[in-house]
Each structure stands twice: as structure tokens, then as C-alpha cells.
Amino acid sequence: MTHEPDQLYQAVQATRPLLRHITAAVERGSLRAGVTVGQRAILEGLSLTPGATAPQLGAALQMKRQYVSRILQEVQRAGLIERRANPEHARSHRYWLTPKGEAIITAIRADEMEKLALFSEAFSPAELAAYHKVQLALNGFFANLAKEV
Amino acid sequence: MTHEPDQLYQAVQATRPLLRHITAAVERGSLRAGVTVGQRAILEGLSLTPGATAPQLGAALQMKRQYVSRILQEVQRAGLIERRANPEHARSHRYWLTPKGEAIITAIRADEMEKLALFSEAFSPAELAAYHKVQLALNGFFANLAKEV
DNA sequence: AAATGTTTGTCAACTGAGTTGACGAATCGT
DNA sequence: ACGATTCGTCAACTCAGTTGACAAACATTT
Numbered sequence: 042m043t044h045e046p047d048q049l050y051q052a053v054q055a056t057r058p059l060l061r062h063i064t065a066a067v068e069r070g071s072l073r074a075g076v077t078v079g080q081r082a083i084l085e086g087l088s089l090t091p092g093a094t095a096p097q098l099g100a101a102l103q104m105k106r107q108y109v110s111r112i113l114q115e116v117q118r119a120g121l122i123e124r125r126a127n128p129e130h131a132r133s134h135r136y137w138l139t140p141k142g143e144a145i146i147t148a149i150r151a152d153e154m155e156k157l158a159l160f161s162e163a164f165s166p167a168e169l170a171a172y173h174k175v176q177l178a179l180n181g182f183f184a185n186l187a188k189e190v
Numbered sequence: 191m192t193h194e195p196d197q198l199y200q201a202v203q204a205t206r207p208l209l210r211h212i213t214a215a216v217e218r219g220s221l222r223a224g225v226t227v228g229q230r231a232i233l234e235g236l237s238l239t240p241g242a243t244a245p246q247l248g249a250a251l252q253m254k255r256q257y258v259s260r261i262l263q264e265v266q267r268a269g270l271i272e273r274r275a276n277p278e279h280a281r282s283h284r285y286w287l288t289p290k291g292e293a294i295i296t297a298i299r300a301d302e303m304e305k306l307a308l309f310s311e312a313f314s315p316a317e318l319a320a321y322h323k324v325q326l327a328l329n330g331f332f333a334n335l336a337k338e339v
Numbered sequence: 340a341a342a343t344g345t346t347t348g349t350c351a352a353c354t355g356a357g358t359t360g361a362c363g364a365a366t367c368g369t
Numbered sequence: 370a371c372g373a374t375t376c377g378t379c380a381a382c383t384c385a386g387t388t389g390a391c392a393a394a395c396a397t398t399t
Contacts, residue, residue: 177201
């Protein structure tokens with residue numbers, strides 16, 4: 042018996058408007074004042090792996106190092122991160138959140154967690170786990186598809 | 191007992207790279223020659239509701255009517271759709287896929303279905319159903335969040 | 340019939356996300 | 370010492386999508 046992928050197809054289609062809505066909703070949050078989703082991703086990344094380099098962040102967040110670098114410059118100018126020289130490489134830098142940056146990403150995270158917690162009450166742990174599992178698998182699947190040829 | 195939304199949070203975060211990979215993978219498909227994801231969405235929409243107007247498509251696809259209109263012009267020039275006057279409104283038009291457009295969206299759909307069918311074998315029907323369910327609910331949830339001020 | 344509000348198509352300017360290419364300086368491997 | 374790789378930076382570009390404006394057509398109210 043073959044699995045009919047209709048549901049999956051439809052769900053994947055919905056990814057586009059979903060992301061738009063996530064972005065819009067999240068940017069509307071008062072806590073986000075002036076922080077774009079790209080910047081937010083960088084702050085989150087630095088929160089998880091303090092002292093990361095730009096290329097490391099790029100790999101973790103699946104973005105090009107040049108783009109990461111540009112965002113790092115923006116948030117540095119905004120005083121949300123600071124960079125220090127990398128003793129192991131004269132041209133390389135490591136990045137850390139400043140207290141201000143730390144406060145902002147923490148507030149954003151708390152706000153979003155709260156909203157998601159509300160949402161998640163409508164679902165069973167099994168459903169949420171399945172969502173997580175399939176989402177990550179899809180990510181890997183399409184990343185591979187995109188790479189071949 | 192509260193649901194810990196950590197998994198959900200992480201999955202939602204993954205939406206951004208996921209969409210990028212989907213787009214890249216799908217545009218790499220030889221069948222897509224010259225068809226952007228936006229155009230593809232319009233073709234899909236017209237396939238589901240033939241004779242739709244631009245504002246109707248916009249509502250269905252959750253895009254602004256102006257943007258839909260621009261894409262409609264593109265695919266019309268490419269000969270994938272045709273428009274006819276709307277007898278009920280002198281300024282309005284209805285849109286239909288041409289045989290060429292029909293062939294293209296059918297081929298795209300078949301190709302993607304095939305790939306997704308392969309992928310979906312790794313999951314139980316319950317997991318796929320849960321993914322679908324949560325994905326659509328998230329869409330509605332964030333669409334609402336984005337709307338309220 | 341006239342005034343007012345809404346819908347439609349179209350044009351234009353803009354933002355945001357992200358990629359790609361290039362270049363020089365630094366580092367690594369051999 | 371030499372070639373390949375890595376890192377930072379600048380620049381140009383694409384793509385998706387929004388917003389604003391304007392005029393024509395239509396609907397509604399008075």
C-alpha cells in the first residue's frame with residue numbers, strides 16, 4: 042500500500058504563506074522593535090553558540106557567510122553584539138551578544154514561547170512531536186534535493 | 191501539566207531554511223524551466239479554481255491582488271494562461287489555464303508528488319496527518335496574530 | 340439622478356531576504 | 370616556498386512580496 046502524499050503536498054505548499062505570516066506576526070511584536078527576522082536568527086544563533094565565527098553561524102543557520110557577515114555588521118552597529126579578535130586567526134573574529142542583545146533575544150524568545158505554548162495546547166504531544174520530526178526531515182530532504190546537480 | 195513548546199519553537203524556526211530549500215530544489219527541477227514559485231502558485235490556483243479572478247486568487251493564495259495581477263501578466267505573456275472578459279463586470283477578468291499551462295502544472299505536480307511520495311514512506315500516516323494538521327493550524331494562528339494590530 | 344463608497348486593473352516605488360562574484364589578506368598543507 | 374583554502378568586505382543582483390496611488394466601473398444610499 043502506497044502512502045498518498047496529498048496531505049504532505051498540501052502542507053508543503055502552505056509553507057510559503059505560513060512563513061510570511063510568521064514573519065509578519067513576529068515583526069509586529071513590540072519587543073521586536075527594529076529587529077528583522079534575519080537579525081533575530083543571528084541573535085538566536087549567538088545565544089546558542091556564543092563566540093561563534095561568521096562562517097560557523099552561516100553553517101548553523103544555513104545562510105551564506107557573506108550574508109551573515111552583513112547582518113553581524115548591522116547588529117553590531119545597533120550595539121546588540123560585539124566582536125573580538127580570534128587569537129587563532131588574524132583575519133577572523135568571534136562574536137558575542139552584549140547584555141543589550143542578550144536582553145532582546147531573551148525577551149523575544151519568551152514572548153514567542155508564550156504564544157506558541159498557548160497554541161500548542163490544542164495538540165497532543167504526539168502530534169507536536171510528529172510535526173517536529175517531519176519538519177526537520179523535510180528540511181534535510183529538500184536541502185539534499187537542492188544540492189544534487 | 192503544561193506542554194513544553196520547545197519542539198514547536200524549534201520546528202517553526204526551521205521554516206525559514208526549509209522554505210529556501212524547497213524553493214531551490216523545486217526550481218532546480220528541469221520541469222520548472224522558467225517558472226518561478228510565485229507563478230507556480232498561480233498556475234496551481236487556476237488549476238484548482240478555473241475561471242477565477244485576480245482578487246479571488248489573491249484571497250485563496252494569501253497574496254495581494256496587485257502581486258497576483260503582476261504574475262498573471264507574466265504567465266499570460268508566456269502563454270500559460272488566457273483571460274476572458276467577465277460579463278458581470280466590465281473591468282474584471284476571469285483567467286483559465288491554456289493547454290500549455292495545464293501541461294506544465296500537471297507535470298510539475300506529478301514530479302513533486304513523486305518525490306514527496308518517496309519521502310513520505312519514512313513516516314506513518316498518523317505522523318503525516320499530524321504534520322498537515324499542525325501546519326494548517328499554525329498558518330491560521332499566525333495569520334491572525336499578524337492581523338491584530 | 341446624484342453623491343458616496345467599494346472593487347478592479349495597472350503602474351510605480353519600495354523593502355527584505357538571500358545569492359553570487361570578486362578581491363586581498365591570512366592561514367594551512369605539502 | 371608555493372598552491373589551495375579560509376575569512377572579511379564590498380558590490381551588484383534576483384526574487385518575493387507589499388504599499389500607495391489613480392482612474393474606470395460598479396453598488397448603494399438618499
